[in-house]
Amino acid sequence: MSYLFKEISKKWQQKWQEKKVFYTKEDVSSPKYYCLEMFPYPSGKMHMGHLRNYSIGDVTARYHRALGYNVLYPMGWDAFGLPAENAAIENNLSPKDWTIGNIAQMRYQLESIGLSYDWEREQITCLPDYYRHEQEMFISFLENGIAYQKESDVNWDPVDNTVLANEQVIDGRGWRSGALIEKKKLNQWFLKITDFAEDLSDSLDSLKDWPESVKVMQKNWIGVSEGALIDFEILTIDNIENNIYNFYNFDYKINENQKKELEIEIKNNIKSLNLNKLTIYTTKPETIFGASFIAISIEHELVKKIESYFTIIDNFLFNLKKTDKKKLNNQFNLKKTEELKKFIDECKLYYEIINKKIKKSEEIEKIGFFTGFYAIHPFYNEYPDSIQKLIPIYIANFVISDYGTGAIFGCPAHDKRDYEFAIKYQLPIKPVVKPLIQSSQEEDINSDHKSDTIISSLHKDIDYKTYKYNPIPYIESGIIFNSGPIDGFTTEDAKKFIINKLESSGFGLGKKKYRIRDWGISRQRYWGCPIPIIYCPKCGTIPVDRSDLPILLPENPDFEKSGNPLIYDDSWRVTKCHICGSNAQRETDTFDTFFESSWYFLRFCSKKDEKNLNISDLKKWMPVDQYIGGIEHAILHLLYARFFVRALSKCGYFNKDDIGGILEPFKSLLTQGMVCNMAFKDENGKWINGQDSYIQKDGSYICKKTSRKLYPVGVEKMSKSKFNGINPDDIIDNYGADAARLFILSDSPPDKNLEWSNTGIDGAYRYLNKIYTIAEDLSKKNEKIKLIDIALKIKAEYLNNKNIFNKSFNNEISYFIEQITLKNLCNPDILKKIHRYIANVSDDIKLFKINKAIAKIRELSNLYFHCESDFDKIFLIIVVIILLSPITPHLSEEIWEMFGFTEIYGMLSEIRYWPDYNKQIINESIINLPVQLNGKLKGIISIYSDMSEESIVKTAIDNISALSNTIYKNKDHNHSNNLDYEKNQIGKIIKKVIYIPQKILNIII
């Protein structure tokens, strides 16, 4: 007898749909539970990653419904984006038709695996009833200073005359034209996420149910660093001799009169240049006593002033040269102004190399241009002995204009870039931080350089002999030395001290800096939400009037010309200004598609036909209780979503009490692991599909079809390019939705990678087939009638006493199981175990240990072979299918019906049925067992009296850290998910187990 999974799945999917069992209920008496998976881009094909993601979510949603929660579990489509546009260009289709077609296809695929979505709330972001709201949000952002426009770089394809997205630039060239991509400046729209940076970073600590790794990634991305702005006085006129002569480095000395003249010339002009102060930003103010130079970016405002200054001198010398030809003839071939221009051009070449990703910024050579100016160390007057007074000012290619103030002080002993620069230009390298604990080995490990060999000759006056032990540059924190008042401070304390000192003396102030930049949301693309802006020749750049929303994206774009079709569509682009009536132009850029996914979880709270974000709906559902998605979205999507709730709240859309008392959209986050599979190459080193291969005795892989030898490369994420993907449709077709779900959830914890295995999916199928066959057989027995009679009586009892029972029982099914137990209708040993498995499986599902829950359900089903009566068997199978129901819902419904329970209680999917367990029974069989390692007591574990020796050993290892640390000490992390491997490993290390039942366990290693 084989199990007709196709018919069964179809039957139940239809019944669920007919009865609308998954539609969100207007139920205020039950607690709410909002379960959400990151919605997909409608590529048209569901892949294994989707199947896994949604199976995890579906288990969570079904389990909470069974517990009695009022569950919101919606699904939608992140439908704007580049692939649609590319497909449209290639296949001469409209992006909309392509997208809507894909959505239909994928929705069908999702339905075929029995996901319990409320399709009534489906959202499609490329349709106006979705995107109109975000146009309004953008206008609110503008009004509240959260959106603004500025010039910014884009990738420009000079052959196609179009802007390209980053992913369309391949190795620095346009994906279609192959042309070298240029950077071009365009006016673009930005959202001020930096205004929220500090809160976005600090609030991560309040997200207790987020993976630590995601929080760390977000923190690093936001990159809050505490630093200081420091003012340096620039030395100019007082020391003209130094400045001019050192700087121009000429042998020829101009005479006293000429010098006076030059001085007057400079003095007359210098005031207007306002060259007296330079503010630098540093994240390490505590190293200020080690400052040896200042570097500014080529875009720093000082550069222009210096250029003017050079012009004055160049002109003066040029005039001098004219009158004094003989002596000056060969000396000023190259004017300083020209030298500076040449340098700036050289820097720009380096930036191009970085922009085109030919080299990383840390890999390029550091070059500098000495300006001839010096700054005075702000603390020199107070601590003349510990400080280099005059600090040369350079223009340097490694200082970026939008970092801090575009000016830094260099402390070469404690920064890699500064160090490289100082070596190159022979600047002093003065160490001021040493490690907390000195280790003689560190010296060898960390650096080839010994500090005393590189101290520049310029600073012989400072005794660095005490400094022999540190690697240079030493960039970690530590203890300050060579630094006057802060000697002996920790770097952290020193930072505070210096910031206080700067603030009290008026030389500077503490300032936090963020690595994160404002979010550029303009995309020069058609298939996105139009940005609701018009450019009026009279009124300027203005948002469209709210009453004109939505600004619809024109259908049937013309992709004949390259670039964004909105630019060529005059009937759309040209409009009338709503203020003055002049002819105006629409903004032709569209939103970054991350815009749509930044607020869709709010939209799901209301039904489709609602006008806008509805406060009472938000109150009912926000925050999302469980969010599930891939780790690849750990940074941008989650950060943007967290930013959006803050920004919308600032604009008055809601306040924090409306969305759960905290401005965070996702209470708990699960990042599911990837689905991986063995990938193969052929003899030429090309990726090849090896799914049809078998292993020979010598361990080599042979392709069944071609008999060629294949070379396994390793277990890698399923991907098209590596031909190691498995199509979920094929699996569902061959094994059924329930087996696919069971396998994909059973082999590893949801947050770890899953390795595909054909034997695994086979095993899952065989297990379900066995359960089905047993159930079908049992359903024909007389004992079934007896059980139904009992169930009917128990139900009547329950209904008669509902008010009393409601307090002690979750639901009717719990009551049923309890009554069977109390009336001793089943073998007491079997009952004991059933209650224990109910407890364990419930705990595991609650904690997302779905793989462990499945393993336990399978153990429970093996009790079947220990049951003596048919009655016991039927009762056992009922409990098994109840526990399995969130995972294999079709099969569970089928067997539930087969035993006659649907008629008594209704479909599992529409009732509250999660069973309670009898605590007393469980407690009676729990024993506290002392555990020894080599005869020494290491801890006490709780076990059940009838547990096998093997599972007791495993429990001991899992629960006593002294044991797990010893056993897993040398564990290979690549195998961390592999149970067989674990078993072997344990077997290798443990020499002997002495177990005196219920008294003591001694493990000998």
Ligand SMILES: [Zn+2]
């Ligand atoms: Zn106007």
